[in-house]
Amino acid sequence: MVQLQIKKENVYVPDLAKLIKKRKMTEWETLFTFEFVEGRMKDLFTYKPGQFVQLSMFGIGEAPFSISSSPTKRGYLELGIRKTGDVTNKIHELEVGDVVGIRGPYGNGFPTESLKGRDILFVAGGIGLVPLRSLINYVIDNRDDFGEVTIFYGTRSPDLLLFKDELAAWEALDDIDLHVTVDAGDDDWKGNVGVVTTLFKKKKFKTENLSAVVCGPPIVYKFVVKELLDIGVGKDQILLSLERKMKCGVGKCAHCQIGHKLTCIDGPVFTLFQVEQMQEAI
């Protein structure tokens, strides 16, 4: 896939984008759909799954968000956002038609080319499904390019499940093996109960052609990585998308520095092999 680079005079100046759709997913998380105000941006703004943007709420601040839509769907941008701070609280107050600033895309994204032909195991913990959804839908839209696809998704409780409609759609696909679990169920919950690592008991993997793509809160990585190593996935085939504080997104402000790497430009996707070279990465 050829990526068009937007050459901008000032990398910190955002482009204007309009909220065109708002879909509440849980009490805390909403999926926001934006489209650029300037028409030419619809063609110029291309991205890879796993990249992120900096979203400006003018006068409140700017924060990084993973792109949750797949680049196979052109013309709009979906961001799944949890209400958890000044900027995100304000984003949740947006109404359709309101204008924000967006700049990017930044980060390396997932290595879609080298994943071609491989079996993929997605492991998402909680809000980690937001960035993974971009790659999952990319894989579904280019299904012949990839081998067996498995999704493990775990969250705390049934009311916190994200993208419920899409989970049902993925479930209905013959060539996607979806397993969902919650830490604690409720009266209506008939699915798996237990943390996401308990799903590894559900399936035997052939690991010689398997790549794992992992995203979740910090606690998830250590435990999931252990399971993946136990079943024999190579360290260079375990891909982790990391979260860090970011202010600039372009390798200057240094908030996201880990060891000798910058999460914003060298990451946010790192192999486990790289992560082990970076002190205190997970």
Add this chain to the structure above:
Amino acid sequence: MSPPYVMKRTDIKKLVEAASNEYDVFGPVKKRSKHVFGKIDNPDNLVMDYDSTILSPRKYFQPQNEVMMSFDLEENKVEDTLDELRAMRPRLLMAVHSCDLNGILHLDRVFGGEYTDKYYFARREKTTIVGINCLDSCEYGFCRSMNTHHVVEGYDLFLTPISGDRYYVQVGTAKGEHLVHMARDIFQEAGPEDFGAFKAALKHKNESLPHEVDVEGINEYLDLSFHHEFWDKMAEDCVNCGACAMVCPTCYCYDVVDDLDLSLTSADRTRKWDACLFQEFALVAGGHNFRESPAARFKYRFYHKMRGFAHDQGILGCTGCGRCTAACPSDISIKDVLKELSGIWEVAPTAQGGK
């Protein structure tokens, strides 16, 4: 290489006077018992022979506070401040030591690259720098240990004090040559005898600057001591005030904040110096702090400068200027930290293997 000149040291005043027609002139001035870089409105206030300054000249390229852009919230307009910045009067920065010239070269690497920071380079391009050779050591510095006691680039003119109360003047760039031509009559082309005097000055420097800290192989002993109790011991004294980062010529971390106007119709976005020592530096929304403990933050600052930056950029992120030691309220000396570290060879979990 452009041919060098010589000039009388007292003629620096004439140079500053001549340059004032075109430039705002900045340089070391006295501030109580110390020196700072400040505006030179009267050439008599310029101090060419000074020990160190409180802040490094970084402040001229990355100010403590910088408005990056403004927002018109009614019209949804974003306007950056680059045009304003490019319209600023050219600046002449006088008497920058070799350590600080190397510090500026560090910043050039950080703010350059694929995503060039136009604010930084607008200021950089507007500034003409006259460097000065230190022939004797200063109180806290250890430039020779860090190999920053000399420069190959980063200056427009570079002065070395030589015999006869003169400076030997090397011209680094066309900007430097332009400055020479503004006061052409105070510069004489250097002859063979002047070259001899220049060599004698360098010989003196070579004999007088101490080599105090051994940073060869520093990556090895940093990796070996990542989990060493030494860091907890050092961090007990550190109050995480961030003074070391504020005075550092190679620290560049910044925070970005929006300030909403009272009318709620406009806002500014400003970046401000930040420090990895501060508690919120690695705190993400939702409350997870990737470097929660003060010890982790103290250690990180060393590892970034001496290990991470070096790995990434091929040079250590420290110029040996010694300002952090001078500024530390707990008397933590970077020289002592490095010396102690280089003595840690007992078996401990390694940085890469130890979890």
